[in-house]
Amino acid sequence: MKERKISFLFYFCLVFSLVISTTFTNSRVAAESDILGVEAEAAILVDAKSGMILYEKNSEISLPTASMTKMMTEYLVLEALAEGKITQEQETGISDFVYQISHNRNLSNVPLRADGKYTVKELYEAMAIYSANGATIALAELVAGSETNFVKMMNEKAEELGLETYKFVNSTGLNNGDLLGQHPQGTKPDDENLMSAKSTAQLAFHLINDYPEVLETASIPKKVFREGTDDRIEMSNWNWMLPSLVYGYEGVDGLKTGTTDLAGFCFTGTAQRDGNRLIAVVMKSIGYEERFDDTAKLFNYGFSNYETQELFPSGYQIENQPSLPVSKGKEKTVEIESKEALSLFIKRGEKEEYLPKFKFDKETLTAPVEKGQKVGTLSVSYKGEELNFLPSEGNGGTSTDLITTTNVEKSNWFVLMMQAIGGFFADIWTSAADGIKALF
Known part of the structure; x- marks a missing residue:
């Protein structure tokens, strides 16, 4: 017991x-x-050059994106422009559906005329600055022929970009219930676009790196739609963190707000200071102002605690392995070094925590070897933990080639033959010696 x-x-x-x-x-x-006191349900902070994640909170849960969805529409429109499928000054009419949506003043809109003609630039600015939903659908119809086809393009592009958590059901970010029963085919009447904060940041990462011109429009605080006409409308950017607006933050020049009943208040912001750019995403904030407060907390944390530092200079040689063996060459080894300097946006005072990590394409090179030939890659590891990057962006800007520093010519046939003969007898001798050892 x-x-x-x-x-x-x-x-x-x-x-x-x-x-x-x-x-x-x-x-x-x-x-x-919660160390930063971010109140939004989900958030993430990312270095816009490398894709390295500096902070995250519930970053992988799927949430409604509201008008942040328009970043994907912007991507596809800018892609169509870059490929010459459409032009800035190209004019397009609008469908009855677009006309009806554009006159719903309960939504963000610039009213469009049923018989009007609008340039791609006008519609794009209305979408990017004022989040105009009718203008957004008009662009989707222009690029893909219908919003249904455009939604297919959105989901295909999301897969291509490596987004892990997403669901696109329309081009605007509205709930399908707001689309007057004319929601894209294959979607449900009450569907809403979904992404995680991480996937939203990844979309923004691609948008500003693939098409940096997106910031030229996103950074415009105020713009007049159809200046000099009876349809003149003043558009104020919903991104109140632009420096000249009410929640102005130094360096902010984008990117996209979003608000619906299900999504709450969302924001994907980007800011640049001292040559460093950050991307912040907050999702499901409790209020219009709170999303900007949370974003400011993220930016303050990033810009105050991190800086770009050169970790390894150009010409860096790996300790204990500054060369690689060469077969069939006049020289038995060749020195190797990093092709370029390797810099990273890291926490202040932690430079010594970052160590070189190398990977060779081959353990032994075969002559002839040319000077500057790529033989491997130098990257970075962190003493405390693995570096965390956006999916598929991994280590962007945090690796450089390892290259040879000199030429190594191939030996002539006689030397190669003698080396082969020497190697043959050396193998026989080794085998014999091993056999004798085995007897004892």
Whole structure:
């Protein structure tokens, strides 16, 4: 009986300690996640050059994106422009559906005339600055022939860009219930676009790196639609963090807000200071102002605690392995070095925590070898933990080629023959010696 009591007491203490340990661990994780006091349900902060994640909170859960959806529409429109499928000054009429949507003043819109002709530039500016939903659908119809076809393009592009969590059901980010029963085919009447904060950041990453001109329009605080006509409308950018607006933040020049009943208040912002650019996404904030407060917290954290530092200079040689062996060459080895300097946006005071990591294409080179020939890659590892990057962007700007520093000519046929003969007899001698050793 005594032994049973001791055994029971032991197991009780063990279980109690596990519960306490788990509780404290969860508390610690929660504390780390909320260290910045971000109140939005999900958020992420990313270095716009490398795709390295500096902070995240619930970044992989799927949430409604509202008008942040328009970043994908912008991407596809800018892609069509780049490929010459449409032009800035190209004019297009509008469909009855676009006309009806554009006159719903409960939504963000510039009213469009049923018999009007509008340039791609006009419609694009209305979409990017004022989040005009009718103008957005008009562009989708121009690029793809119908919004149904455009939605297919959106989902295909999301897969191509490597987004992991997404669902596009329309071009605007509205709930399908707002589309007057004319929602894209294959989608449900009450569907809403969905992405995770991480996938939203990845879309923004591609948008500003593939088409940096997007910021030229996104950074316009105010613009008049159809200046000099009876349809004149003043458009104020919904991104109140632009420097001249009410929540102005130094360096902000994009990107896209979003608001619906299901999505709450969302924002994908980007800012640049001292040559460093950050992307921040906040999703499901409780208020219009709160999303900008959360974004400012993220930007403050990034710009205050991180800086770009050169970790390894151009011509860096790996300690203990500055060369690679060469077969069939006049020289038995060739020196190698990094082709370019390797810099990264890292926490201040942590430079010594970053270590070189190298990978060779081949362990042994075969002559002839040319000077400047790529033989591998130099990248970075972090002492404390693995570096965390956006999916498929991995290590952007955080690796450089390892190259040879000199030429190595191939040996002539006689030298190669003698080397082969020497190698043959060396192998025989080694085999014989091993056989003799085995006898003893």
